[in-house]
Amino acid sequence: MLNESTLPFFPRRANRLVGLSLATALSVAFAAAPIPALARDKPAPAKDAKDKKDAKSTEDSAQDAGKKDKKAGKNDKADKSAKPDKADKTDKAGDRGDSGGSGKPEQLGTYGEWGAYLAVSGRDKTCYALGQPKDRQPKTKLKDTPGYVFISSRPGEGVRNEVAINLGYATKDGSAATAQIDGEDWELITKGTNAWVKDQGKEKEFVGALRGGGKLIVKAASSKGTTTIDTYALKGLSDALARVAQECK
Numbered sequence: 001m002l003n004e005s006t007l008p009f010f011p012r013r014a015n016r017l018v019g020l021s022l023a024t025a026l027s028v029a030f031a032a033a034p035i036p037a038l039a040r041d042k043p044a045p046a047k048d049a050k051d052k053k054d055a056k057s058t059e060d061s062a063q064d065a066g067k068k069d070k071k072a073g074k075n076d077k078a079d080k081s082a083k084p085d086k087a088d089k090t091d092k093a094g095d096r097g098d099s100g101g102s103g104k105p106e107q108l109g110t111y112g113e114w115g116a117y118l119a120v121s122g123r124d125k126t127c128y129a130l131g132q133p134k135d136r137q138p139k140t141k142l143k144d145t146p147g148y149v150f151i152s153s154r155p156g157e158g159v160r161n162e163v164a165i166n167l168g169y170a171t172k173d174g175s176a177a178t179a180q181i182d183g184e185d186w187e188l189i190t191k192g193t194n195a196w197v198k199d200q201g202k203e204k205e206f207v208g209a210l211r212g213g214g215k216l217i218v219k220a221a222s223s224k225g226t227t228t229i230d231t232y233a234l235k236g237l238s239d240a241l242a243r244v245a246q247e248c249k
Contacts, residue, residue: 108243112236116243127248128152129240133218133230140226145169147230149216151207151241153248161207161241165195167230170223177220179206181213181234188220195220211238 108116114131129151136147145168153160165179170193177188177195186206187198195218197203210216216232 108247109240110236111239111243113233114236114240116240116247118247124154124156125248126152126154127244129237129244131232131234131237131240133232135231137229137231138227142169142222142226142228147218147228149218149232151210151237151244153244155248160245161204163197163203163206163210165218165220167193167195167218167220167222167228169193169228171195171220172223175221177218180217180219181206181209182215184209188218190220207241210234211241 105117105119108118108127110116113134114129117128117130119126119128131149133147136142136145147168148166150164150166152162152164154162165177165188167190171177171190173191175190176198177190179186179188179195179197186202186209188195189198190196197206211234213234216234218230218232219227221227
């Protein structure tokens with residue numbers, strides 16, 4: 001059952017939730033849903049020796065070019081002192097809000113243990129499924145820190161079903177974590193407060209396992225070494241993702 005104390009940005013109203021059906025309770029709980037972590041928050045993929053050598057060569061070339069540009073730039077310094085065109089400022093303001101939308105999530109529906117959401121900011125559109133763990137172990141102070149699983153799509157960036165697992169606490173960047181779907185283990189890697197599928201090439205397969213699974217168990221550790229085990233029910237996720245796909249084609 002939902003623990004009202006774990007809900008994000010949400011006043012405690014336990015008395016008002018007593019007697020509500022699970023679907024209604026989830027609808028209320030997810031009304032203040034957070035925005036999912038984005039791809040820029042992901043850990044960078046590991047590079048092999050050849051990639052590192054090529055990157056070093058590219059960096060050296062860039063530094064040489066930068067020195068030449070800096071020397072040439074001295075002659076243009078006077079031109080840079082000119083004030084920017086007022087019309088440019090107007091154009092930039094228009095770009096931010098041409099399509100409307102404040103970025104605040106709008107709930108599209110509740111499906112079992114999951115919710116489907118839409119967030120629009122300017123021309124950017126994000127749709128995502130969101131679920132909370134039914135249980136967190138051990139019962140330390142981290143038990144009251146909200147965790148979430150986001151599966152998001154951003155059609156403007158060509159992103160479909162990107163998985164981000166928010167742990168609700170700081171981790172040691174690059175540390176290992178695991179996700180278990182009905183007994184099958186998947187490797188995760190952490191950065192900040194999030195965990196991601198370590199092998200991004202397997203993310204589609206991972207989402208497929210979530211769709212057809214019954215239970216997800218996420219095991220990770222905080223930056224202080226405290227290990228947590230979050231258990232999610234996957235009932236309704238497949239329908240939530242179908243709604244996400246419908247909204248963000």
